[in-house]
Amino acid sequence: MEKQCVINVLNDFSADPWGRFRTDNPVSSGEEFRERLLNPAFQNYEKVIVDFTGIEFTPDTSFLGESFIGLVKRNGWSYEDINQKLQLVGSDFLVQLVSRLINNAKNEMSVFY
Amino acid sequence: MIVRKGNAVIVRSPERLSFEFDESISFISALYEASYQSDVVDVDFSALIDISESFSLFLLAQIHKIQLDKENGGCFRIICKSSPIYDSFFLNTGFLKSLLNGSCIQSHKQQSISAYGSYTIQSLFKCREHLNLWIKNLMSDFSSVLKQRFPDEQIRAFFEGLSVTIAESLQNISHHAYIESDKLPTYYQFNNAFIHKLFWCFSWHNLLNNKITFILCDLGVGIVDSYSKYSNRPDYDLERLNGMPVHQVMMEALDETKSRFWRGGRGNGLHTIRHKVSELAKVSITIYSNGVLYTKMMSPPYIESINYKPVLPGTWIEWCFEFTE
Numbered sequence: 001m002e003k004q005c006v007i008n009v010l011n012d013f014s015a016d017p018w019g020r021f022r023t024d025n026p027v028s029s030g031e032e033f034r035e036r037l038l039n040p041a042f043q044n045y046e047k048v049i050v051d052f053t054g055i056e057f058t059p060d061t062s063f064l065g066e067s068f069i070g071l072v073k074r075n076g077w078s079y080e081d082i083n084q085k086l087q088l089v090g091s092d093f094l095v096q097l098v099s100r101l102i103n104n105a106k107n108e109m110s111v112f113y
Numbered sequence: 114m115i116v117r118k119g120n121a122v123i124v125r126s127p128e129r130l131s132f133e134f135d136e137s138i139s140f141i142s143a144l145y146e147a148s149y150q151s152d153v154v155d156v157d158f159s160a161l162i163d164i165s166e167s168f169s170l171f172l173l174a175q176i177h178k179i180q181l182d183k184e185n186g187g188c189f190r191i192i193c194k195s196s197p198i199y200d201s202f203f204l205n206t207g208f209l210k211s212l213l214n215g216s217c218i219q220s221h222k223q224q225s226i227s228a229y230g231s232y233t234i235q236s237l238f239k240c241r242e243h244l245n246l247w248i249k250n251l252m253s254d255f256s257s258v259l260k261q262r263f264p265d266e267q268i269r270a271f272f273e274g275l276s277v278t279i280a281e282s283l284q285n286i287s288h289h290a291y292i293e294s295d296k297l298p299t300y301y302q303f304n305n306a307f308i309h310k311l312f313w314c315f316s317w318h319n320l321l322n323n324k325i326t327f328i329l330c331d332l333g334v335g336i337v338d339s340y341s342k343y344s345n346r347p348d349y350d351l352e353r354l355n356g357m358p359v360h361q362v363m364m365e366a367l368d369e370t371k372s373r374f375w376r377g378g379r380g381n382g383l384h385t386i387r388h389k390v391s392e393l394a395k396v397s398i399t400i401y402s403n404g405v406l407y408t409k410m411m412s413p414p415y416i417e418s419i420n421y422k423p424v425l426p427g428t429w430i431e432w433c434f435e436f437t438e
Contacts, residue, residue: 016245018280019238019284020284023287024287025241056245056249056276057245057272059280060281060382061381061385062379063280065378072378073377101378105370108370108376
């Protein structure tokens with residue numbers, strides 16, 4: 001397994017990522033991002049750097065949730081895998097938001113099990 | 114409100130139409146009732162002197178729904194020439210035209226009706242694209258003035274808030290308003306708004322007071338019912354929700370991580386909308402759903418309120434901001 005890869009959201013995906021499923025946004029949804037870029041990168045690299053620099057606006061929580069929490073809910077990764085492999089580059093607001101979404105989802109599991 | 118004159122059934126509008134007045138919601142209820150009584154109903158707006166932007170969109174959506182359900186675009190005859198706001202509202206905003214055009218159905222496509230002036234029908238995706246362009250234009254129009262008082266980061270964060278709010282609200286339509294569930298009552302199978310996932314959208318910049326309004330309205334199951342009745346949560350938790358007053362269920366549904374998708378890692382959209390604080394402008398958010406009216410000022414003094422109103426179908430969300438100087 002190679003060491004690391006960088007996904008530049010602006011260049012590799014879209015300047016305007018938004019929406020959870022392809023049915024919401026057929027062009028640049030979280031589902032599309034995870035299936036086309038994120039999950040393959042998780043499978044092939046030890047470290048995955050997702051760089052949001054230069055995109056128009058911070059994506060909505062549906063896009064971010066479907067992308068990153070979707071790795072756990074749909075692709076079988078654990079929250080520990082995400083914490084170990086994923087590194088985000090972007091505004092403080094975006095990095096904190098994703099971190100909060102992941103923590104909330106992780107706590108949801110532990111509370112209700 | 115409903116008057117019979119010979120064979121004609123007439124519904125008379127009150128002087129003011131706004132969510133603040135229960136009479137306004139009763140007026141819409143009267144439209145439904147009259148439409149059951151007669152194939153054609155005269156709606157008399159002669160007394161109308163004021164209507165809020167948000168209520169005008171809600172009224173439009175409800176009238177379109179009745180037109181669709183009756184499969185008759187001409188089921189309402191609009192009487193408004195004597196109204197003091199005939200020119201300023203009914204004609205100049207394009208409201209009358211939108212009302213009489215009725216709603217259109219394109220198979221398997223969600224619909225929206227954008228600002229009255231440029232009456233269009235779009236898919237949810239196209240609507241978001243259109244609104245994002247609107248935000249970028251607003252940002253460019255206001256940036257030079259705002260830059261004199263605020264750092265770039267704050268300006269960007271403000272418009273980012275609007276963009277996120279729009280994306281979150283639009284998706285609520287497909288994920289939470291028009292839901293697929295075997296628990297849905299059968300009448301939804303014959304409800305055209307439901308079948309075609311119709312929504313109505315309005316963006317408005319009032320140049321007189323620099324007030325900018327974004328409103329989105331659907332005629333789905335509503336936030337409270339979506340959260341408490343059409344959820345995959347366990348029975349004991351559904352029972353807990355069913356025992357709670359409606360406004361408390363609404364407040365819980367607006368909280369972070371609270372979603373009808375049990376343990377789905379979801380439920381952050383409404384929370385994000387509700388907590389996007391702003392220092393650039395006086396921002397307020399208002400949500401009406403399942404008879405609960407929720408309002409919050411997102412700028413100091415952050416006043417939050419919740420009130421009961423008569424129940425009408427659907428959800429209506431308004432994001433309003435006003436640059437004070």
